[in-house]
Amino acid sequence: MASAAANFKSVDLRRGAPLGFLFGALASALVFGLVQLANDPDLFFVTFMKSMGLGSVYALIALGFVLIFKATQTVNFAQGALAATGALFVSFLVAERSVFVADSIQTERYGQIPFTNLSNPLNAIGGPDWLFWVLSVFIALAFAAAVGLVVERLAIRPMVGEPLFSVAVITLGLEIMFRVFNNDAVVIEFRSLQAPWGLEGFTVGDELINWSFIAAMITAAVAFVAVYFFYRSRLGIAMRAVAFDQEAAMAQGINVGRVFAIAWAAGAVLAAIGGIFATQPPVDQTLSVDQETANIAFRALPAVILGGLDSVTGALLGGLLVGVAEIYAGQYAAANTSWLGAGYPLIVPYIVMLVGLLVRPYGFFGTPEIRRV
Amino acid sequence: MLGRPNLYTSYQQESQLLPTWTQKVVFAIFVAVLFLLPFDLPVISHIPFVRFLGDSDWLLIMSRMLVFAIAALGLNLLSGIGGQVSLGHAFFMGVGACAAVYLGGTSGETTWGHALPIWIWLPGAGIAAALIGVLVSPVAVRLRGLYLAIVTLGLVFLGLHFGNTSWGTKIAGAPAYGREFPDLDIRLWKEETPLLDVSSSGRWLWFEVSDLQKLYLFMLTLTIAFAVLSKNLSRSRTGRALQAIRDRDIAAEVMGVAEFRYKLIAFAVSSFFAGVAGALFAALLQRLQVEQFGLFLSVEFIAILLIGGAGTTAGPLIGSFFVVMVPEFVKAFTNWLEGAESGPAEILARAALTDGDDFGVINTAIQTPGWTLSVDAWNIVLFGALIIVFLIAEPLGIFGIWVRIRNYWKRWPFSY
Numbered sequence: 001m002a003s004a005a006a007n008f009k010s011v012d013l014r015r016g017a018p019l020g021f022l023f024g025a026l027a028s029a030l031v032f033g034l035v036q037l038a039n040d041p042d043l044f045f046v047t048f049m050k051s052m053g054l055g056s057v058y059a060l061i062a063l064g065f066v067l068i069f070k071a072t073q074t075v076n077f078a079q080g081a082l083a084a085t086g087a088l089f090v091s092f093l094v095a096e097r098s099v100f101v102a103d104s105i106q107t108e109r110y111g112q113i114p115f116t117n118l119s120n121p122l123n124a125i126g127g128p129d130w131l132f133w134v135l136s137v138f139i140a141l142a143f144a145a146a147v148g149l150v151v152e153r154l155a156i157r158p159m160v161g162e163p164l165f166s167v168a169v170i171t172l173g174l175e176i177m178f179r180v181f182n183n184d185a186v187v188i189e190f191r192s193l194q195a196p197w198g199l200e201g202f203t204v205g206d207e208l209i210n211w212s213f214i215a216a217m218i219t220a221a222v223a224f225v226a227v228y229f230f231y232r233s234r235l236g237i238a239m240r241a242v243a244f245d246q247e248a249a250m251a252q253g254i255n256v257g258r259v260f261a262i263a264w265a266a267g268a269v270l271a272a273i274g275g276i277f278a279t280q281p282p283v284d285q286t287l288s289v290d291q292e293t294a295n296i297a298f299r300a301l302p303a304v305i306l307g308g309l310d311s312v313t314g315a316l317l318g319g320l321l322v323g324v325a326e327i328y329a330g331q332y333a334a335a336n337t338s339w340l341g342a343g344y345p346l347i348v349p350y351i352v353m354l355v356g357l358l359v360r361p362y363g364f365f366g367t368p369e370i371r372r373v
Numbered sequence: 374m375l376g377r378p379n380l381y382t383s384y385q386q387e388s389q390l391l392p393t394w395t396q397k398v399v400f401a402i403f404v405a406v407l408f409l410l411p412f413d414l415p416v417i418s419h420i421p422f423v424r425f426l427g428d429s430d431w432l433l434i435m436s437r438m439l440v441f442a443i444a445a446l447g448l449n450l451l452s453g454i455g456g457q458v459s460l461g462h463a464f465f466m467g468v469g470a471c472a473a474v475y476l477g478g479t480s481g482e483t484t485w486g487h488a489l490p491i492w493i494w495l496p497g498a499g500i501a502a503a504l505i506g507v508l509v510s511p512v513a514v515r516l517r518g519l520y521l522a523i524v525t526l527g528l529v530f531l532g533l534h535f536g537n538t539s540w541g542t543k544i545a546g547a548p549a550y551g552r553e554f555p556d557l558d559i560r561l562w563k564e565e566t567p568l569l570d571v572s573s574s575g576r577w578l579w580f581e582v583s584d585l586q587k588l589y590l591f592m593l594t595l596t597i598a599f600a601v602l603s604k605n606l607s608r609s610r611t612g613r614a615l616q617a618i619r620d621r622d623i624a625a626e627v628m629g630v631a632e633f634r635y636k637l638i639a640f641a642v643s644s645f646f647a648g649v650a651g652a653l654f655a656a657l658l659q660r661l662q663v664e665q666f667g668l669f670l671s672v673e674f675i676a677i678l679l680i681g682g683a684g685t686t687a688g689p690l691i692g693s694f695f696v697v698m699v700p701e702f703v704k705a706f707t708n709w710l711e712g713a714e715s716g717p718a719e720i721l722a723r724a725a726l727t728d729g730d731d732f733g734v735i736n737t738a739i740q741t742p743g744w745t746l747s748v749d750a751w752n753i754v755l756f757g758a759l760i761i762v763f764l765i766a767e768p769l770g771i772f773g774i775w776v777r778i779r780n781y782w783k784r785w786p787f788s789y
Contacts, residue, residue, distance in 0.1 A: 163768075165458050166768060168519055169675055169760060169764060172675070172760065173756075173757040176756060176757035177753075177754050179753075180746065180754050181746075301523050305524070309519065338538075339538065341535075344537070347534045350527040353524070354524065361520065369517065
């Protein structure tokens, strides 16, 4: 009896209550999902594909956060602005003469290389439209990487060894600056990305599954496999060593500055890829860069935090989980929109994040910070 | 022994608000000038640079600066002294503003309100925000560093969504439209003629005072009260406990500082400051709009702390002057350049300004396509750049620069 009482006493309410709440929420969500699956399997499947598409976009953005965090131990708040910048680069390269309807028929192209008066050389070569688009995207990603490198060199490198929060605030300053330039470029007209799949897709039952969902999933899969192998390469091991202890890594002959630069370039590229998909359904139906595009990073932050700031697996699973929560809430709670407020799916990730953090303060796959006295 | 500025014989003496007589006199003069600034007095109008701040155009901006100072003082207690970095300060300001408009606003078909007097809704705003701060703290206290920053960032987005819901609209008004905010008149209860008329021009004692002058004096009084409160709190037992937690939390706990309790106090007090400032901020604009309390406002307060100098009471005050006034100075300077017709100003204007496609940096046209930006856009860029430059070049902020200058002269002619 005494030991049972002691056991009861030792249950920490601060830990137990949230855990119970989490399992309760998960169980009821599962039951609800099964009922809906039995009710209308087509709709459920389409919703699932949509949520995977959104989750893949979140996972891509989260992966950029994780890459930079693993190398520099800082959250890069400028990720959203870098995403919008990358998407803008694509729109510059594939611009057409009149942009009014997002998926209008391709007319004469006059894509320009950003910041120059040179036209996109791919224009002159010709070839199929989709190849032109894909190659342009690769050029845009190279530009995004260059932006990442410049930013790292000018604003982040001087802060090596400074408090981590100072570096995070510097990225906030960068976000503010980049946003002004991005917004100035899109304020008069939206910049369409001319994605070859447009708003098309295939139908299951009566519901449409966009090709962009599939494209986002494939891209995310490729990116995660690439990062997985990257962390097993020589450079990736160097990056992990730098994350573990900068000074010790330096003593082993690792060029810490170069590792920082590569992490930022890779982070900017991932942000740009995420930014491209942030203009496509299911995130955005306009197919073009607008002032909302940069918010994708803030929407993806719950995914990073849930998964843990330093975990690649966490980024993937956190992104998918948040995507599922957002899309399913948007699909099945739509009847209560007036009470929940227009656009309520957008805050679902944050609520999921708050609940998750009550249970695990370092996310589900994150490494708890080891503290010395 | 007397008259040596760095010699303290007791702790009490060292932690005085103003330890030396020089400081007492300078501070008294400074406060007097602040109070007399809006009035066209012969002495003050001869102080260069200061006089124009008392012009009616600048009084509203000065009032906004004072409101920002109150909120920044609150954030300083949490982040500067307690070391808990919060990006959710704008959220707590929004909570305060919503609580204030619920208590002080009028009830109608689409709105809820109780039309209570200011001495209820202004403290009520602070208390409501403090309660929300206490509610959030079980999550927040367990988190550290960037995790905490991101969670508090999440609060801002939750708060922005509040205005979209059908029940939130009753308090905050329609999205993007907002709701009329109660005026600052001090009433005993709901009577017609206020005890102290703050919102319209009129006579105070024997002086004729305009509405903007009244607003400025009202905000100044409140700001000084909150600055003294925050300074006293930071040199009390609570303040010392928070500093111990900031410097090394485990060590503080080992020494017997109750970490959870003091972090909770820090959250509550900082939210109280934010709530009051949020209500005053909405009162300045005479309209509550939830969209005002976004992430940018939070970043502004982080910037105020970093630029002014975190962890000091003077820092937030200097920082809010800098962050609020510099964009206004830039704007005023651009307006002046635009009006220049001859001399070097005209040459500079031709070089820097443009109203279309010609060469220039600042675009003065209403719409600014292409690669040139308007003054407002440049101000935001400048704001971001200032954050970066200060963090890289002077992490202790303007207060740090001042300390360096002071120490140089204290030690002169020795270098250390």
